[in-house]
Amino acid sequence: xxxxxxxxxxxxxxxxxxxxxxxxxxxxxxxxxxxxxxxxxxxxxxxxxxxxxxxxxxxxxxxxxxxxxxxxxxxxxxxxxxxxxxxxxxxxxxxxxxxxxxxxxxxxxxxxxxxxxxxxxxxxxxxxxxxxxxxxxxxxxxxxxxxxxxxxxxxxxxxxxxxxxxxxxxxxxxxxxxxxxxxxxxxxxxxxxxxxxxxxxxxxxxxxxxxxxxxxxxxxxxxxxxxxxxxxxxxxxxxxxxxxxxxxxxxxxxxxxxxxxxxxxxxxxxxxxxxxxxxxxxxxxxxxxxxxxxxxxxxxxxxxxxxxxxxxxxxxxxxxxxxxxxxxxxxxxxxxxxxxxxxxxx
Amino acid sequence: xxxxxxxxxxxxxxxxxxxxxxxxxxxxxxxxxxxxxxxxxxxxxxxxxxxxxxxxxxxxxxxxxxxxxxxxxxxxxxxxxxxxxxxxxxxxxxxxxxxxxxxxxxxxxxxxxxxxxxxxxxxxxxxxxxxxxxxxxxxxxxxxxxxxxxxxxxxxxxxxxxxxxxxxxxxxxxxxxxxxxxxxxxxxxxxxxxxxxxxxxxxxxxxxxxxxxxxxxxxxxxxxxxxxxxxxxxxxxxxxxxxxxxxxxxxxxxxxxxxxxxxxxxxxxxxxxxxxxxxxxxxxxxxxxxxxxxxxxxxxxxxxxxxxxxxxxxxxxxxxxxxxxxxxxxxxxxxxxxxxxxxxxx
DNA sequence: TTGAAAGCGCTAACAA
DNA sequence: TTGTTAGCGCTTTCAA
Numbered sequence: 087x088x089x090x091x092x093x094x095x096x097x098x099x100x101x102x103x104x105x106x107x108x109x110x111x112x113x114x115x116x117x118x119x120x121x122x123x124x125x126x127x128x129x130x131x132x133x134x135x136x137x138x139x140x141x142x143x144x145x146x147x148x149x150x151x152x153x154x155x156x157x158x159x160x161x162x163x164x165x166x167x168x169x170x171x172x173x174x175x176x177x178x179x180x181x182x183x184x185x186x187x188x189x190x191x192x193x194x195x196x197x198x199x200x201x202x203x204x205x206x207x208x209x210x211x212x213x214x215x216x217x218x219x220x221x222x223x224x225x226x227x228x229x230x231x232x233x234x235x236x237x238x239x240x241x242x243x244x245x246x247x248x249x250x251x252x253x254x255x256x257x258x259x260x261x262x263x264x265x266x267x268x269x270x271x272x273x274x275x276x277x278x279x280x281x282x283x284x285x286x287x288x289x290x291x292x293x294x295x296x297x298x299x300x301x302x303x304x305x306x307x308x309x310x311x312x313x314x315x316x317x318x319x320x321x322x323x324x325x326x327x328x329x330x331x332x333x334x335x336x337x338x339x340x341x342x343x344x345x346x347x348x349x350x351x352x353x354x355x356x357x358x359x360x361x362x363x364x365x366x367x368x369x370x371x372x373x374x375x376x377x378x379x380x381x382x383x384x385x386x387x388x389x390x391x392x393x394x395x396x397x398x399x400x401x402x403x404x405x406x407x408x409x410x411x412x413x414x415x416x417x418x419x420x421x422x423x424x425x426x427x428x429x430x431x432x
Numbered sequence: 433x434x435x436x437x438x439x440x441x442x443x444x445x446x447x448x449x450x451x452x453x454x455x456x457x458x459x460x461x462x463x464x465x466x467x468x469x470x471x472x473x474x475x476x477x478x479x480x481x482x483x484x485x486x487x488x489x490x491x492x493x494x495x496x497x498x499x500x501x502x503x504x505x506x507x508x509x510x511x512x513x514x515x516x517x518x519x520x521x522x523x524x525x526x527x528x529x530x531x532x533x534x535x536x537x538x539x540x541x542x543x544x545x546x547x548x549x550x551x552x553x554x555x556x557x558x559x560x561x562x563x564x565x566x567x568x569x570x571x572x573x574x575x576x577x578x579x580x581x582x583x584x585x586x587x588x589x590x591x592x593x594x595x596x597x598x599x600x601x602x603x604x605x606x607x608x609x610x611x612x613x614x615x616x617x618x619x620x621x622x623x624x625x626x627x628x629x630x631x632x633x634x635x636x637x638x639x640x641x642x643x644x645x646x647x648x649x650x651x652x653x654x655x656x657x658x659x660x661x662x663x664x665x666x667x668x669x670x671x672x673x674x675x676x677x678x679x680x681x682x683x684x685x686x687x688x689x690x691x692x693x694x695x696x697x698x699x700x701x702x703x704x705x706x707x708x709x710x711x712x713x714x715x716x717x718x719x720x721x722x723x724x725x726x727x728x729x730x731x732x733x734x735x736x737x738x739x740x741x742x743x744x745x746x747x748x749x750x751x752x753x754x755x756x757x758x759x760x761x762x763x764x765x766x767x768x769x770x771x772x773x774x775x776x777x778x
Numbered sequence: 779t780t781g782a783a784a785g786c787g788c789t790a791a792c793a794a
Numbered sequence: 795t796t797g798t799t800a801g802c803g804c805t806t807t808c809a810a
Contacts, residue, residue, distance in 0.1 A: 091787055102797040107789060117795065137548045138487045139787030142802045147484065149548075152528075157512050158719065163504035170530050174537070179544055182498075182528035184516050191520070198525055202483045202495075318723040348723075355725055373504065374720075377664040377694075379701055437803055448781045453805060463779065485803030488786045 090133045099127040110135060141203065150400060151181045151199040153192060153218075155211040160343075160372040161389060165210060168393020176401055178205075187213045187315075193221075200225045206400040208232075209243075212280060219243055228403040230396050233413075235279020244399045245413045246392065250287035253385035253418035257339055257367050258291040260383075260420060262299055265429040266337040266365065270302045272324040272349065273341035274310040281306075284341045284369065302335050304328060309345070316341065321348015328364075329356060336365060336429045343368035343375050343384055350378070350425065365426040369418070380424035387418050436479045445473040456481060487549065496746060497527045497545040499538060499564075501557040506689075506718040507735060511556060514739020522747055524551075531557045533661075538564060546571045552746040554578075555589075558626055565589055574749040576742050579759075581625020590745045591759045592738065596633035599731035599764035603685055603713050604637040606729075606766060608645055611775040612683040612711060616648045618670040618695065619687035620656040627652075630687045630715070648681050650674060655691070662687065667694015674710075675702060682711060682775045689714035689721050689730055696724070696771065711772040715764070726770035733764050 092110075096103040101120060108114045109124045116124070127133070141147040152169055154162050166182070173180050181204065183195035192211060196218050199207055207222050209231040216237040222229050223242040231239050233247035261269055271288050274281045285303075292301045304327045309320040324345065328338060340346040346368030353364050360366070360380055368375055371386035395414055402409055438456075442449040447466060454460045455470045462470070473479070487493040498515055500508050512528070519526050527550065529541035538557060542564050545553055553568050555577040562583040568575050569588040577585050579593035607615055617634050620627045631649075638647045650673045655666040670691065674684060686692040692714030699710050706712070706726055714721055717732035741760055748755055 089787085093787080103788085104790080104798080105796060108796090111789085113790090115795070120796080134543075134547055136488075136787055138484060138493065139802090140789075141484045142482075142488050142804090143787075143789040145789095145802070149527075157503065158506075158509035160504075166503050166528070167530060167532070170528070174540065174544075177544075179527050179548060181495075181525050182512070182516070184513060186513070194520065197480075198520075198523075201480055202525060318720075351725055374664075379697055435803085439803080449804085450782080450806080451780060454780090457805085459805090461779070466780080482803055485786090486805075488788090489803075489805040491786070491805095 089136070090131045092133070092135065094131055095124065095127045095133050098131060099123040145203075146205050146404070147203050148177050149179045149181060149202065149204045150397075151183055151195070151204050151207040153183045153185060153195060153207060153209050153211045153214065155185050155187050155213050157182070157184050160374070161370055161387070162210070163373070164389040165393040165396075168390040168395075169208060169397045170393075172394050172397040172401070178397075178401075185211045185213055187211075189213055189215065192218060196221055200227060203227075205404045206230070208396045208400055210396070212278075228400060228407060230399045230403065232392075232396070235283070240413060242410075244403055244410060246396055246399070247413060247415050248387065248392075249415050249417045250284055250385070251290060253369070253420055254284070254287040254291040254339070255294060256420035257383075257385055258288070258295065258299070260422060260426065261337045261339075261365060261367070262295055264337075264365065264426060266299060267429070268300045268302060268333060268335040268337075270304055270328055270331075270335035270338040271340075272304045272309060272321075272328070272338055272345055273306060274316040274320070275306045281341055288339060302331065304338075317344045318348040318351070321345045321350070322352040323348075325349045325352035325356070329353075337367070337426065338364065339367045339369075341369055343370045343372045343382060346382055346384065346425075347374065347378060350380075350382070361425050361427040362430060365429070367420075367426060371421055376423065383423045383426040384421055385418050386421045388416055392416055435482070436477045438479070438481065440477055441470065441473045441479050444477060445469040491549075492551050492750075493549050494523050495525045495527060495548065495550045496743075497529055497541070497550050497553040499529045499531060499541060499553060499555050499557045499560065501531050501533050501559050503528070503530050506720070507716055507733070508556070509719070510735040511739040511742075514736040514741075515554060515743045516739075518740050518743040518747070524743075524747075531559055533557075533559045535559055535561065539567075542567055546573060549573075551750045552576070554742045554746055556742070558624075574746060574753060576745045576749065578738070578742070581629070586759060588756075590749055590756060592742055592745070593759060593761050594733065594738075595761050595763045596630055596731070597636060599715070599766055600630070600633040600637040600685070601640060602766035603729075603731055604634070604641065604645070606768060606772065607683045607685075607711060607713070608641055610683075610711065610772060612645060613775075614646045614648060614679060614681040614683075616650055616674055616677075616681035616684040617686075618650040618655060618667075618674070618684055618691055619652060620662040620666070621652045627687055634685060648677065650684075663690045664694040664697070667691045667696070668698040669694075671695045671698035671702070675699075683713070683772070684710065685713045685715075687715055689716045689718045689728060692728055692730065692771075693720065693724060696726075696728070707771050707773040708776060711775070713766075713772060717767055722769065729769045729772040730767055731764050732767045734762055738762055 096106045185192040206228040212234045229243040233245045310316045368384035375382040531538040552574040558580045575589040579591045656662045714730035721728040
């Protein structure tokens with residue numbers, strides 16, 4: 087039981103191999119009767135083209151790599167789905183590369199992808215560096231990078247950046263409207279670009295208020311663990327810090343939903359009534375956010391859209407490499423749920 | 433800037449192309465001086481072999497497909513990591529295929545993987561069918577399937593099955609020791625094999641007790657949504673059903689952690705003190721389980737190990753296809769945390 | 779111990 | 795409109 091090749095189809099249809107190729111790829115006009123014979127042979131022989139052979143001959147593989155730092159991070163779920171959906175729709179297959187926040191591992195993956203001659207790579211790992219993008223570029227492979235600080239890659243890759251300003255502005259306005267005068271901010275260490283950009287957006291939003299509320303910054307280092315990641319545990323710690331403040335903030339805005347949930351749970355454990363005693367705003371809109379009680383008000387990232395956008399950008403780049411330097415911006419915006427409420431009058 | 437090929441290396445080293453191939457693959461003895469020359473050329477030219485060309489010539493691709501139903505399901509996080517870790521360590525790359533609980537989509541992926549000549553496929557999607565496995569087998573591609581009911585594929589694939597008996601036995605024993613006499617079971621619809629197997633394990637565990645506690649089955653259909661999936665919302669509904677029972681069960685065992693968390697949160701919303709008023713046991717040991725308060729006692733699935741096991745089995749199969757019919761069993765076992773406690777004496 | 783050469787299954791000039 | 799054929803970059807048999 088050998089593999090059925092294009093040649094088998096050609097022989098059975100009584101045409102040349104190149105005709106077969108052309109009817110399959112619709113790459114030149116073939117007379118209807120001839121075409122039908124070919125199609126019939128393909129059916130009869132259950133012929134399936136070898137993508138490998140095709141790749142070797144055509145010099146592109148219809149495959150792409152997706153570099154992320156952690157499949158376990160709820161941020162990525164929908165991003166992956168978005169990427170996959172447009173990939174599948176375009177005949178592309180995705181190599182998933184999970185760096186696990188490890189630069190060496192990331193570089194290994196890059197090499198593997200280059201060796202496999204993928205047509206493009208999407209960088210969504212916060213733990214990436216310029217060398218990686220450059221290595222990819224040096225091998226004339228296209229790439230799209232989620233703009234997570236560090237070096238400027240806009241000369242050699244398309245980028246996607248998230249506009250947090252809108253979201254934070256809406257969040258602060260929302261709280262101010264509810265009467266909050268002291269708003270805390272909880273995030274990881276500012277040395278991380280991902281944190282800095284959010285913090286800046288928060289500060290700008292505060293400053294933009296007609297009568298700015300007081301902004302209080304919870305101690306960063308206590309909240310985060312090694313690597314700078316913050317999670318639910320970070321929320322517990324953030325709450326402790328928050329509860330200790332003398333005039334207590336009446337609201338808190340966080341840099342991610344897990345952190346917000348941690349604060350929420352810690353607050354409840356401490357006997358707070360939510361949201362009356364403390365308004366909480368998250369960021370990301372992970373799945374859980376709408377499933378806990380009270381449901382979490384959060385600055386939502388259109389994650390599925392980001393995934394689709396990234397893959398579409400990559401496809402554009404692959405199809406017309408000239409079209410570089412398109413920096414796409416996606417906007418984060420507030421979703422109001424039940425974890426925020428009017429501050430209690432005294 | 434053309435690609436550096438094996439031929440370039442051969443020319444520079446003054447040897448034949450086949451010698452280069454052999455030193456790279458260590459597939460025949462090459463005199464030390466010759467070998468050094470080749471190695472030096474490789475370095476100097478920064479030569480990297482084309483996996484595509486290699487695949488075409490050698491008829492295997494060092495790539496594999498991983499079919500799962502939903503990246504968003506926390507069950508898969510570590511499974512994926514496990515698969516990836518051993519894949520990476522063995523020079524394999526993984527095509528991630530997210531069926532989204534959709535059979536058609538699954539079949540599309542299968543075809544794509546077959547066309548790409550992957551060396552093997554791991555089926556971890558509950559939404560798979562015999563046709564898929566058979567299609568893969570018909571193309572002489574190896575596969576490992578997570579034994580999620582349906583048809584028997586043991587003749588054409590290696591399988592992994594989870595032993596739930598141990599876990600449920602430990603769970604029931606644990607509750608009995610704590611004095612529980614009425615234990616509820618909350619799960620999705622029994623028509624799903626995944627649910628049935630767990631339910632059976634629960635019933636067996638109850639029956640095995642010296643003095644069996646009473647087993648109460650919460651209404652399945654109310655708990656699950658379309659497709660039979662149960663999540664946090666299901667937990668809320670399960671709790672309502674549970675709270676309505678006349679002599680209230682003092683403990684509940686669920687078929688997954690999300691369900692357990694839903695019950696936990698609903699119970700707290702209803703003013704229960706946990707775990708005193710209700711002991712709750714989950715299943716899976718998802719990340720959240722150890723991060724909520726009270727931390728969740730749960731029947732843990734060694735998910736990372738399952739991933740590693742699956743990929744290792746696949747590699748074995750690829751290396752020696754004869755070695756089929758190895759059905760591996762992994763055991764689920766209880767992790768005791770804080771969501772279970774002694775039943776209050778009256 | 780090494781080299782020559784015939785593929786692997788397809789694409790894409792170039793001819794006809 | 796169709797066919798011939800030279801690769802794509804590598805593996806592997808067969809000879810030397």
